[in-house]
Amino acid sequence: ATANQDLDVVVIGAGPGGYVAAIKAAQLGLKTACIDKRGPPGGTCLNVGCIPSKALLNNSHIYHTIKEDTKNRGIEVSDAKINFGQFMKSKEDAVNGLTGGVRMLFKKNKVDYYEGSGSFVNENTIEVDMNDGSDKVTLNAKNVIIATGSEPTTFPGIEIDEERIVTSTGILSLKEIPKSLTIIGGGIIGLEMGSVWARLGTKVTVVEFMPSIGGAGMDAELSKTALKILKKQGMNFQLQTKVMGAKRDGDIVKIDVEDAKGNKSELESEVLLVAVGRRPYTEGLGLDKVGIETDKKGRVVMDSEYRTKYPHVRVIGDVTFGPMLAHKAEDEGIAAAEYIKNGYGHVNYNVIPSVMYTHPEFAWVGQNEQELKDAGIKYNVGKFSFAANSRAKTNLDTEGFVKVLADKETDRILGVHIAGPNAGEMIGEAGLALEYGAAAEDVARTCHAHPTLSEALKEACLAAFDKPINS
Ligand code: FAD
Numbered sequence: 001a002t003a004n005q006d007l008d009v010v011v012i013g014a015g016p017g018g019y020v021a022a023i024k025a026a027q028l029g030l031k032t033a034c035i036d037k038r039g040p041p042g043g044t045c046l047n048v049g050c051i052p053s054k055a056l057l058n059n060s061h062i063y064h065t066i067k068e069d070t071k072n073r074g075i076e077v078s079d080a081k082i083n084f085g086q087f088m089k090s091k092e093d094a095v096n097g098l099t100g101g102v103r104m105l106f107k108k109n110k111v112d113y114y115e116g117s118g119s120f121v122n123e124n125t126i127e128v129d130m131n132d133g134s135d136k137v138t139l140n141a142k143n144v145i146i147a148t149g150s151e152p153t154t155f156p157g158i159e160i161d162e163e164r165i166v167t168s169t170g171i172l173s174l175k176e177i178p179k180s181l182t183i184i185g186g187g188i189i190g191l192e193m194g195s196v197w198a199r200l201g202t203k204v205t206v207v208e209f210m211p212s213i214g215g216a217g218m219d220a221e222l223s224k225t226a227l228k229i230l231k232k233q234g235m236n237f238q239l240q241t242k243v244m245g246a247k248r249d250g251d252i253v254k255i256d257v258e259d260a261k262g263n264k265s266e267l268e269s270e271v272l273l274v275a276v277g278r279r280p281y282t283e284g285l286g287l288d289k290v291g292i293e294t295d296k297k298g299r300v301v302m303d304s305e306y307r308t309k310y311p312h313v314r315v316i317g318d319v320t321f322g323p324m325l326a327h328k329a330e331d332e333g334i335a336a337a338e339y340i341k342n343g344y345g346h347v348n349y350n351v352i353p354s355v356m357y358t359h360p361e362f363a364w365v366g367q368n369e370q371e372l373k374d375a376g377i378k379y380n381v382g383k384f385s386f387a388a389n390s391r392a393k394t395n396l397d398t399e400g401f402v403k404v405l406a407d408k409e410t411d412r413i414l415g416v417h418i419a420g421p422n423a424g425e426m427i428g429e430a431g432l433a434l435e436y437g438a439a440a441e442d443v444a445r446t447c448h449a450h451p452t453l454s455e456a457l458k459e460a461c462l463a464a465f466d467k468p469i470n471s
């Protein structure tokens with residue numbers, strides 16, 4: 001092994017949690033190293049998650065718009081075709097540009113980046129097994145941040161080959177456009193990836209165990225709207241249906257399903273995507289060596305300051321509690337670095353936005369109607385449809401609505417739920433309103449530019465305590 005390095009902070013994992021924690025720690029004047037065995041930094045999000053999926057979503061949306069939605073706009077296109085090689089390359093370019101950017105940020109902030117696998121030797125020593133086969137590196141760490149992320153949950157009895165039977169990783173790198181795709185799981189991954197391939201002409205069937213789609217947390221009205229719109233876009237849904245098993249048979253995959261009444265049937269498609277959730281990843285980290293605990297779901301156990309049983313070993317992101325979202329991991333990375341340097345840090349878990357990047361987008365922040373009912377909180381509902389919003393009308397893109405839930409007595413905004421174009425951008429304003437404890441009236445009395453989609457949020461706020469103007 002090479003000479004020991006003495007460091008203030010060693011971060012294991014360079015995903016949105018780890019790389020942000022490392023940069024923040026370095027900015028706070030702490031001598032910091034970050035380790036990732038993937039090679040390129042950026043974790044799941046930049047390499048096989050948020051970024052490549054959004055590249056495919058955006059380009060498939062542009063293609064679909066050109067094919068299906070130009071005539072009424074006075075644009076005549078004779079022949080829109082997919083050049084699949086270039087289509088996938090533009091996704092790779094986005095990924096490489098961003099992972100290269102993280103490498104530059106590491107250099108700029110003087111974070112030592114190790115491409116290799118990190119594991120605990122003891123609670124203050126991390127050994128790095130280098131990817132290039134060079135000597136193992138031993139890092140002595142005053143503080144450790146575990147940010148090892150998550151991996152796709154497997155399905156008992158279904159063997160993944162990442163070619164015909166794929167996880168979210170394989171579906172982002174298919175070799176050709178499949179004629180047919182079955183998706184197990186109508187959660188966010190299933191609906192985003194289903195949208196991509198359906199737009200390119202694939203026959204998509206989503207098999208979902210629950211009676212609704214969108215996964216846990218999506219407001220029921222948003223979920224129903226998503227189902228209606230995605231069906232209209234050509235996606236097929238088999239709800240309340242269980243997958244029992246699946247096998248590859250040459251170039252097709254045979255999938256056994258059973259509906260709520262116990263009727264069994266077989267589906268066939270060229271590709272099967274298993275998207276039934278993600279689970280924390282701690283393999284090879286050596287947690288057992290130092291006795292750091294994980295719970296039944298495999299999440300590394302921590303306290304409210306991200307500390308494991310060792311106060312100097314902290315844990316953030318997908319590998320621990322909370323929603324598995326990049327921006328949640330990032331904010332925890334900053335808070336963890338601040339705890340180390342200053343002894344305090346903060347993430348407001350009541351204001352973490354969720355976005356599903358289909359078209360239209362679905363975005364929400366704060367509590368949904370069911371959560372408010374369960375908590376016995378009385379609320380007003382302010383709703384405004386994009387069909388009455390001037391910009392959405394101008395853009396011929398009017399599906400969806402904004403729904404604002406505000407406390408019946410105080411008018412304080414408790415939750416905002418948006419189905420609509422650019423909902424993911426608009427939810428930022430709603431998050432700021434919640435963070436600062438705004439009343440619906442505060443937002444309604446804030447001057448919004450015209451014509452913009454965000455006027456729909458303003459009008460929904462107006463509707464929550466008074467009457468909207470434009471509907
Ligand atoms: P990760 O990003 O998983 O990073 C952990 C890193 O640690 C990995 O690179 C891994 O190689 C490394 N590692 C693990 N063990 C070791 C070890 N022992 N030694 C060295 N390195 C190790 N979230 C959003 O907010 N928005 C989205 O649009 C979005 N889209 C997604 C789309 C898909 C298809 C998927 C799969 C996920 C998506 N997510 C999205 C979720 C998001 O990717 C995760 O929430 C986020 O990446 C979690 O960040 P993290 O830093 O906790 O872990």
Ligand code: NAI
Nearest residue numbers: 185186187188189190208209215243275276277278324355
């Ligand atoms: P998910 O938890 O969102 O959805 C999984 C779905 O599969 C659920 O609806 C569940 O009922 C269903 N399911 C489970 N077992 C099943 C079975 N046997 N048969 C049929 N259906 C079954 O998980 P998903 O979509 O895999 O995504 C994982 C995580 O990745 C998300 O929870 C999210 O945190 C993150 N992500 C975030 C994105 C974003 O922010 N835009 C995009 C993609 C992923």
